[in-house]
Amino acid sequence: MSPVLRKTLKIIGYPAATLVGVVALYYGVAQVLSRIPVAAEPTQEAATVPFFIYSNGVHTDLVMPVKSRFIDWSEQLPYSNTQAHDSTYEYVGVGWGDKGFYLDTPTWAQLKPSTAVRAGFWLSSTLMHATFYRASDLTSGPRCVPLSLTPDQYRRLIAYVEKSFQRDATGQFNWLPGHSYADHDAFYEA
Structure with missing residues (x-):
């Protein structure tokens, strides 16, 4: 592989991999945090x-x-x-x-x-x-x-x-x- 092509792939590849990583991290955190239960607020009213x-x-x-x-x-x-x-x-x-x-x-x-x-x-x-x-x-x-x-x-x-x-x-x-x-x-x- 030529040095120019290798450098071009690095210039494009690192930002693309970073973007994919950020999106994957966001999705993973959203999946984990959305499954944490939250205690219900104490109330005397009926939920109607x-x-x-x-x-x-x-x-x-x-x-x-x-x-x-x-x-x-x-x-x-x-x-x-x-x-x-x-x-x-x-x-x-x-x-x-x-x-x-x-x-x-x-x-x-x-x-x-x-x-x-x-x-x-x-x-x-x-x-x-x-x-x-x-x-x-x-x-x-x-x-x-x-x-x-x-x-x-x-x-x-x-x-x-x-x-x-x-x-x-x-x-x-x-x-x-x-x-x-x-x-x-x-x-x-x-």
Whole structure:
């Protein structure tokens, strides 16, 4: 092998191996840490609010009822901000993430090294992603974990989620028109 080719392979190989190593380390740590059990919070209230953690394999959503006695999410996340304008969805999932990762990486096949580096080191802005779900979409399995929250836990979750959205001059969540993965989701500034 010629010295020039050997040097070129080193120049390309080391950064590529480093990137693969970082991604593998991240995945490994995520797998280990996600299996650590957490003690339940002591409470006298019954856990009556349905709640789901849903993953499409790339992004994870916190899924809540669109309408409950605590909040009507469709007032801040209107169905009209989706392509379908379909108000028959009963649940809404929200996720937070890197703007470039969300907009450029709907599936792992579209992941670019530059996007991964920017997302991994928080070098770009972030977005909130809202996806509407039907109850039939939320069956328990490897991608969907059903849980129940107490009213107090849900009120705290509502406050946390609402603080995560950037608001416009009218107080509404700042919608990013023209961007979606499908006909029942929308993006908002975080």
